[in-house]
Amino acid sequence: MVAQQAATIELSDKQRKILEKLDKGTHTPLHLKTRAHIILNAADGMNNKQIARHNNLNRNQVKKWRNRWDHLAEAVAQVETERPHALKATIHDTLSDEQRSGKPRFFTDEQVAEILTLSCQSPKDKDLPYSHWTPGKLARQAEKEGIVESISTRSVSRFLKIGGSQTPPK
Template sequence: MARLAPPSVILSESEQQELQKLVNRHQTPQQISKRAQIILLANQGLNHREIARELGISRDTARHWRHRWLESEGPLTPRLQDAPRSGAPATFTMEQTLRLYAMACEDPATYRLPISHWSARELATEMITQGIVETISARHVARLLEEAELKPHRSQYWLNGSKKRS
């Protein structure tokens, strides 16, 4: 049974130039450059097998990016990006995360705790006690603080001992 020819990709002169710039630019991520090459070769009339052989990729990859290009519109670079992935939904709301950050920046004495500075474990326990979250691990608290570059276990200030006077 004869196979259908792949759909034609027709690029304007400006699109060709912009894609070629992406391919030639050293700062362009390799995956974006490869996708731009796929589109440029498809524009020259090459089929999936020829594109795959030319670029050292699978036919499925050539087919996927040709179809993605034809289905999408708009600026070139976003058309060559990966599609958003579903992933797991966020476990905590932005409000809960911000309350964690605020708590981490406050003195533990505010919460009547007999500690001098916060640890991830103590923050997690206090968030549960305050009813901010139902459950949260100390490790997750540590990751959230690390992402925000907060270090509640470190003190910003220090005291120098007084010099003895003779």
């Protein structure tokens, strides 16, 4: 079995400066620092095994980011030529995790809206013996009224906190 040759990484001066800033930055998230360091090591001629050993990383992790950079290097170079002001953001995006689909939504927008509407009503209007809603009481009432089959107090709290949106604002 023949070992596959790792992709050769070549960086422009601007790309190297941006990656070095990420690598040395005191406020750079650790995952970006690590990935920038991998690319810089690869551009300096280190192989994946050396990079992994030098940075105490898994070789597959090094291979993944080296290949990702190699795959997107042409697009990064094109951005550098055509829109140099966007180079830093492009490099940041290249070294960032890809979007994941995440867990599917469990409650419909209509159910969330009905729970929020219920929260705006007085419990006394429902002939309940308390003056205000707590998330737990609201959850039990939503189940009782058939808005949802079942819901946790935490889910109700989250809907109230973020105004019904099922994904928090960024």
